[in-house]
Amino acid sequence: MLFTGKPASLSELENEDWAPSINLGHNSVKKMDRKRKERYDLIKEKRRRTASVEALLQLQYVKPEVSSDHASTSTENVKTTQTDMNMKDIKSLEAEVNHLREANLKLKQDIKVVSLNEDGFRDEDEKVLFYTGLPSWNLLNCIFNFVLPYLSQSTNCTLSPFKRLLMTLIRMRLNLSGKDLAYTFGGIHEATISRTFLQVIDTLYQRLSPLIYWPDRDSLLKTLPMDFCKH
Secondary structure, three states: OOOOOOOOOOOOOOOOOOOOOOOOOOOOOOOOOHHHHHHHHHHHHHHHHHHHHHHHHHHHOOOOOOOHHHHHHHHHHHHHHHHHHHHHHHHHHHHHHHHHHHHHHHHHHHHHHHOOOHHHHOOOHHHHHHHHOOOOHHHHHHHHHHHHHHOOOOOOOOOOHHHHHHHHHHHHHHOOOHHHHHHHOOOOOHHHHHHHHHHHHHHHHHHHHHHOOOOOHHHHHHOOOHHHHHO
16 A cells, blocks of 8 residues: 555545545534623624614614705794793793792701700700700800710710700709600600710719809808898
8 A cells, every 4th residue: 555645536535545534533513612602692792783773873864855945944843842841841840949949948947946956056045045044055055065075975875965965954944754855855765864864964063063153151141031031
């Protein structure tokens, strides 16, 4: 058997240089990777959508042939209609915004009247006098700033430092029950009211007691009311 090293034609089956390419052991076909196929399908779908979008864009630039008179009339009618609708919508929106602003302002004023916080008492001397017995907001604010560094600043406290001081002064002034104050200050627990009251009372005593002037005995005797002097 002599091999020439040159390929034989397909019909020369008996030639030594003829080599078949069928059934050479490649019976199994390798399966395509699923993820790879999904990526291929996704790319194919994107290309299809891109082609569709480009076709639609091209159609948008195709303008139908319309006479100039008819086109100008239609354009003017459309612009007039759009302008009228836009102005009507704008006026309606402006009226709605103004109504909402007035309602919001009224709600803020109503909340300020009934709220027990700094904003509700600021510059309201009559309200301060009724709830705390202090003659003015300035005095209340001065006392608050004086004792503020000594009030608990824990984030676990339900009430703010100002509300704690205010609650204490209200209880001393109006002798309200703990349950009443608990509902008034946001529905907190009655035990929280009692604990906070004792803590603030102790702080007020430590910080304000040096400011209390107690006159001597002779001065007291001189200023005693006549009914007491009799006895």
